[in-house]
Structure formats: structure tokens, C-alpha cells
Amino acid sequence: MARERLSSLFFAVLGLSATSWGGLALMAQLERRYVVRRQMLTQEGFADLVAIAWAVPGPVACNVAIQLGYVLRGRAGALVSGLASVLPFFLAMGALALAYLHHALPAVLNPAVLPRFRVVLACLIAVTLWRQSRSLLKTRTAQTVAGIATAMLWVAPTPMVFVGVLLAAFAYGWLTAPRDDARAPLPSLSRGEWAVIAFYGVSLAIFALVPLDAVESRVVDTLRQAGASLSLFGGGFSAFPVLRSLFVGGAHGVSADTFNTAFTLSAMVPGPLLNVVPFLGLLGAGALGAVLATFAFFVPTGVLAVFAQRWLAILRQSPRFEHALGLLRAATTAFLADAVLRVVPNIPLNALDIGLALISLFVLGRLKLPVYWLYLGVAVTAFAA
Incomplete structure (x- = not known):
């Protein structure tokens, strides 16, 4: 090579x-x-x-x-x-966050633009949910798991429920999977690898068990965010309820409206949909908060991806693992559904917004054009009005 x-x-x-x-x-x-x-x-x-x-x-x-x-x-x-891969959107979202903090962003944008952007965002999440559901919810079991998970997230959108839903879906898939999988020998783990696994376990436990209002240490807050990153399966919009539980209220003091604005602006910036993390980190704890949040959300999972390369051949021989992972991914559709259910009620019901929603669904779902073209059209229309 x-x-x-x-x-x-x-x-x-x-x-x-x-x-x-x-x-x-x-x-x-x-x-x-x-x-x-x-x-x-x-x-x-x-x-x-x-x-x-x-x-x-x-x-x-x-x-x-x-x-x-x-x-x-x-x-x-x-x-x-x-x-x-991280630097471009980190700088772009950091600049948008600074503009938002210093009221430069609202001054530049027409007051009608952000609400229209949120209509487009809701449609983008809905189209993502539809595509992911068609891909992942092909069996009655997967549909049932997704339905139960959606109900649980709606009733109690807490970190403990997020982690519990994913673990329960994976465990159920593991226990109900075919039992004729190959018994390939597992590779031995070094001390350093065991230390990494221990770190993941501790950070995931902190995320699930430590309430946001009880977090006073920056170290604990960063570990909580690292644990949250380990619960993110199924694409960027699945992170909506998880990030909401991390940054809205508590010590960070990010309002629900600001949180929705951050997600709305994230679709305008290159990079994965988790590009919203530096924006929220900067609003919650300044420049250091942006750096630590980005580190917590991107480094642990990146290390895990490299670590998992040793296990790929073994996992391919395990129908049990594939079945369990399939039900876990079915449960992640609940996170997308929760995002839709939280965003849609904040959209005013008037003829203009309904028309924009129908156009957005057609452009994103049928024509499959990038969302920034819709944002550009909305901005041009608003400024011309």
C-alpha cells in the first residue's frame, strides 16, 4: 500500500x-x-x-x-x-456562536428567516426519519422496539432512559438471536485497551446517572459529554435529545430556543450534523468549553472505531451480534422521532409555513437536493420581501 x-x-x-x-x-x-x-x-x-x-x-x-x-x-x-475533518466546522460554528453571543447574527438575519429555517430543519429531520425507518424497521420486532423506545423517550427524555433504551434493545437482540453463530476466539486485550474500556464504562455511567444540575466540575462535565458520545448511533439528528439533555438548562444555561437555533444553523455549515457541538460548547462555557465538548464528542468514538478494526473479522462471523446491533439501530429511530416531536410543535401553523414545509419535503425527499439550497431560497425570499 x-x-x-x-x-x-x-x-x-x-x-x-x-x-x-x-x-x-x-x-x-x-x-x-x-x-x-x-x-x-x-x-x-x-x-x-x-x-x-x-x-x-x-x-x-x-x-x-x-x-x-x-x-x-x-x-x-x-x-x-x-x-x-473536525477543524473546518469547528471554526465555522465557533464563529457563528460568537456572532450569536454578540447579537451580530440576529442583526444580520431578517426576523422572518430563522423561523422559516426551523420549518426546513423539521422537514429535514422528518425525511431522515422516514428513510432510516424504511431501512431499519423491516420486521415486526424492529418496529415494536422502535415504538416502545419512542414512547419512553417522549415520557422521560433523560440520559438514564437514553442509555437504558439502547442497552435493552441490544440485550434483547443478543438473547433472541440465532444460536448457531461461529465461536471465533476473541483477541486478548492489553492493559491499555482494558484502561480504555474502563474509561468508556465510567464516562457512560456518569452520563446516565449524574444529573445536569449536579455537575459542578469541568472534568465531570467533559466525562459526561464523552459518555453521551457513546450513546450516539444512527446519524447526527439522533443526537438531538441527547444534546438537549446535556446543554439546555443546568450549569450551561442554554435556552431551548437557542438550542433549536443552533441545530437550525448547523445545516448551513459543512461537516457532519454533530457540527453543532462547538456552538453549544462555546455558548455554555466559552472557548474552552467548545474545545472540550468537541474533544469529548469526537475523540472517544474515533479511538473506538480504530480499536474495533481488530474485531471486524470476528464480528462478521456472529449473527448474534448482527441481530443485536440491528435492534439497537432500530431503537435509534426513536431519537429521530423524538427530535421531530420536539421541533414540530414550535412551528406556527399558517399558510406560508405549511407551503414551505410541503416544498421542503418534496425538495429533500423527492429531489434529494442539499438542504442549504432551501436555506438560500428562504433567505433570498425573506430579504426580498
């Missing part, structure tokens, strides 16, 4: 991340550069990276970029590629 220079890897991923709206777009560009054009990775090898990224929590596209860097240049490549 040809070796990529670290500087070339950094600037290539940086440029691709800066011009990719959404995780799927970034993965497609990475594949085009390193599989089709440069032929530094085979099609099967890249498919393995994508499979691992979908099997672990966190932002799928960034996890693919981190793994790609690891395959090409080892740990240094993973660090360089991961940093390059």
Missing part, C-alpha cells in the same frame, strides 16, 4: 471536510480520492472502514476519516486526519 505524507493527508481531508455538507458527502469524497483516484485503498478495504464506523457510536464520517488516516499512516495519520 502506498504511503500518504502526513501534510498531504491533512490538507486533503481538510479541503474535503470544508466542502462536504453532511457525513455521507464527506465519505463519498474520501472514497473518490483514496479509492478511485489515488488507489491507495481497495473498494473492499474502504467498505470495511464504513462498516466499522456504522457499528460504533459517534459521527460516522469523522470515524471513517480517522480510520482512513490510521490505515494510511498509523496513529499519527489517525490524529492528523481526525483533526482535519
Whole structure:
């Protein structure tokens, strides 16, 4: 396999991340550069990276970029590629957060723009929910798991419920899976790997058990966010209820309206949909909060993706694992459904917004155009009015 220079890897991923709206777009560009054009990775090898990224929590596209860097240049490549994939949207969302804090953003935007943007955002989440449901909820069992999870999230949208729903779905899938899976020997774990697993367990427990109002230490807050990142399966909008439980109220003091605004603006910026994290981190705890939140949400899952490469061949031999992971992913549709149910009631019911919603559903669902074209159309229309 040809070796990529670290500087070339950094600037290539940086440029691709800066011009990719959404995780799927970034993965497609990475594949085009390193599989089709440069032929530094085979099609099967890249498919393995994508499979691992979908099997672990966190932002799928960034996890693919981190793994790609690891395959090409080892740990240094993973660090360089991961940093390059995050830097563009970190700077962009940080700038938007500063503009929002200093009231420059509301002054620039027409008062009618943000509410219209939220209509488009609600339609984008709804289309994502529809596509994911069609892909994941193909059996009666998966539909039942998704229905129960949605009801539980609506009644009690707390971190303990988030973690409990995912663990219960995975455990149920594991216990009800076919029992004829191959018994491949598991690889031995080093002390460092056991330490990483212990860190994940502690941070996930802190996220599930420590209430937001009880968090006073920045270290505990960062560990709580790292634990939250381990509960994020199924794409960026699945993070809506999780991030809401982390940043709205409590020590961070982010209002529900500001939180919805942050998610609305995130679709305007390149990168995965978790690009909202630096915005919320900066609003909650300044520049250091933005850095720590971004580190907590992107580093642990990236390390886990690299760590999981050793297990891919074994997991492929386990129908039990595949069945359990399938039901876990079915449960993640509940997080998208919860996002829709929380956003839609805040949209005023008038003829203009209903018309915009119908157009947005057609453009996003049928024509499959990027959402920023809708945002641009809404902004131009508002300024012209």
C-alpha cells in the first residue's frame, strides 16, 4: 500500500471536510480520492472502514476519516486526519456562536428567516426519519422496539432512559438471536485497551446517572459529554435529545430556543450534523468549553472505531451480534422521532409555513437536493420581501 505524507493527508481531508455538507458527502469524497483516484485503498478495504464506523457510536464520517488516516499512516495519520475533518466546522460554528453571543447574527438575519429555517430543519429531520425507518424497521420486532423506545423517550427524555433504551434493545437482540453463530476466539486485550474500556464504562455511567444540575466540575462535565458520545448511533439528528439533555438548562444555561437555533444553523455549515457541538460548547462555557465538548464528542468514538478494526473479522462471523446491533439501530429511530416531536410543535401553523414545509419535503425527499439550497431560497425570499 502506498504511503500518504502526513501534510498531504491533512490538507486533503481538510479541503474535503470544508466542502462536504453532511457525513455521507464527506465519505463519498474520501472514497473518490483514496479509492478511485489515488488507489491507495481497495473498494473492499474502504467498505470495511464504513462498516466499522456504522457499528460504533459517534459521527460516522469523522470515524471513517480517522480510520482512513490510521490505515494510511498509523496513529499519527489517525490524529492528523481526525483533526482535519473536525477543524473546518469547528471554526465555522465557533464563529457563528460568537456572532450569536454578540447579537451580530440576529442583526444580520431578517426576523422572518430563522423561523422559516426551523420549518426546513423539521422537514429535514422528518425525511431522515422516514428513510432510516424504511431501512431499519423491516420486521415486526424492529418496529415494536422502535415504538416502545419512542414512547419512553417522549415520557422521560433523560440520559438514564437514553442509555437504558439502547442497552435493552441490544440485550434483547443478543438473547433472541440465532444460536448457531461461529465461536471465533476473541483477541486478548492489553492493559491499555482494558484502561480504555474502563474509561468508556465510567464516562457512560456518569452520563446516565449524574444529573445536569449536579455537575459542578469541568472534568465531570467533559466525562459526561464523552459518555453521551457513546450513546450516539444512527446519524447526527439522533443526537438531538441527547444534546438537549446535556446543554439546555443546568450549569450551561442554554435556552431551548437557542438550542433549536443552533441545530437550525448547523445545516448551513459543512461537516457532519454533530457540527453543532462547538456552538453549544462555546455558548455554555466559552472557548474552552467548545474545545472540550468537541474533544469529548469526537475523540472517544474515533479511538473506538480504530480499536474495533481488530474485531471486524470476528464480528462478521456472529449473527448474534448482527441481530443485536440491528435492534439497537432500530431503537435509534426513536431519537429521530423524538427530535421531530420536539421541533414540530414550535412551528406556527399558517399558510406560508405549511407551503414551505410541503416544498421542503418534496425538495429533500423527492429531489434529494442539499438542504442549504432551501436555506438560500428562504433567505433570498425573506430579504426580498
